[in-house]
Amino acid sequence: MSDEETPMRYQEDGNVHMDFHGAVNTTINFIVARYGIEALHEIFRRVGTDVYQDLRRHLNAGDSHELVKHWRHFFTREGADYDISVGDDEIVLTVRRCAAWFHVQKIHGTVSAQFCDQTSIVNTALAEGTPFRIDTIIDGPGACRQVIRRRS
């Protein structure tokens, strides 16, 4: 079985319920208003370290490919406009239209200012203590780049 065929730890298929992103947005606003941004970031950190233990195992073993596979699978499922370029020194996920961000805008009208923290904080937590770092650059509303590089 090739690596592409090996199922990921969380390999969801079937239909997609995009309204969950609206509940994420509501949750972000609730947590920030009640407990502050640090509390929100702590929850996202736990998602990165505890929920995504398997992605971290791969990164710790020097393998960034599993994260790329994760990106491809889920950004495709959500209908995002994106591409991934794999270079010698870095891997860049460019999201031109984030399906989650635009879905929240459609159903709620406004998107939380901290909405993209889920991406940046989870990425930082995924890479923490591994040979990689993952930088998240927000390019605009619903657009970002996520860059995997080996730590020097």
Place this chain on the structure above:
Amino acid sequence: MIPSDHFTRFYNEVFKFIEQQGERELDDYFLEISKNQENHILHLIREKGFEGMLQYWSVIRDEENCDLDLGYDEDKFEIKMHLCPSLTKAKDNDAERWERYCDHCAGWIGPIMDKTGYHLVYDVIDRDQPQCHMRVYKDEAKAREAEMDVRLLMGWPGRKQS
């Protein structure tokens, strides 16, 4: 982006965090989620009653890949969940599951039924099994009677079970 497929595992982390802040906080969070859900379901219930519930949960069944039966008669709307994908994912998780994960469903649905004048009877059956039985009655006496044959009756903010 945390994929929508992984929302339940994020939700699970949120519940664990909020529970540490206190039971009242958890109720407030359920109410906030309930308010969010009003955007999707309130007009359907107000305009179409049981038919509106059927319409909403038919979409949920399909989009969330649920194995469930649903329908209604003169007295009640009913869902029999045979395999809940939400609890299944919360359990199929490298992070520890919040033991009361199932409580969130009645936690958001109950306040909406209270608001629209219906009476919810939510039998989770067993918090460790991805099955449950939800009934919504027009008549309160029938709802109270139905509560007699449940295995694990759920409460919600505004209606606590002992």
